[in-house]
Amino acid sequence: MNLCRTTSAELRRLTVPVPVPAPDETLLVRVLIEHPVMRAGWESILAAMSDIDVISDEGPQRDDWDLTFIDLNDFAGRDALTAAPAEPLVVAMTEEQLTDILPHALGGVVRAMISPEDPVDDIRAALSASAQGHLWVSASLRESLSAPLEEQVAPTDELTGRELEMARMLLTGATNAEIAEVYGISVSTVKYHVSNLMRKLGIARRSQIARALNRF
DSSP states (O other): OOOSOOOHHHHHHHHSOOOOOOOSSOEEEEEOOOSHHHHHHHHHHHHTSTTEEEEOTTSOOOOOOSEEEEETTSHHHHHHHHHOOSSOEEEEOOGGGHHHHGGGBSSSSEEEEEOTTSOHHHHHHHHHHHHTTOOEEOGGGGGGOOSOGGGTSOOOOSOOHHHHHHHHHHHTTOOHHHHHHHHTOOHHHHHHHHHHHHHHHTOSSGGGHHHHHTTO
C-alpha cells in the first residue's frame, strides 16, 4: 500500500505556512554546532520559544533530546548527516545546499530543512512538525526544488517490523519509557521510531494509530 508517498506537489504543499499543532510537551532540542558564535545565535533564537528547551554543550549532559538542530555551514552539521543519529535532524541551510541534502532527507533522518532567513514562527513550526513526524521544508527554499522529488528520494511507505510492534504496544497504552525497556534502547530512539511510523501512517497524533493500522 502506498501511504504518504513523497511527491513534488506534496513537498510544495509542506513548504507553505500551514497550522501545525503545538507539541504535547516541551521539546528538547540539541544544538549541534561547533562554531561558538553560530551556536550562540541559534541557541538564543530557539531558547526564546516558549515550548522549546535547548540542550547546550555547556550545561548538564543528557541524551534524551527530541531533535538535533544542525547548520550545514558548520563542520559538525555536515558530519551529523553521515553519522545516522537516532533522533530526527532539523537542518539550517542555504538554497545552494538543498540539492546536496536531498539524498539524506524526506524518508531519512532529516525531517526539516529551514533557511537562516526564515521568520522565527516558521522555524518553531518546523521544529514542532518534525517532532510530530511530519516533513517540513522552508517556503524560502521552495524555488530551489526543480526536479521531481520522487526521482531523487526513495519513498518509504511500509512500516518495519519493529515499527509495527511498537505501534501495537502504543495501542495497549505503553509509554516511551516502557517500550525502551522492552527493546533495551533509549527513550530518544523510541521517539524516533514512533515519529517515523506516524509519518508513514500519515497521522499527527498517537490516538490515530488504531484507525491508520487498519489500512495494512
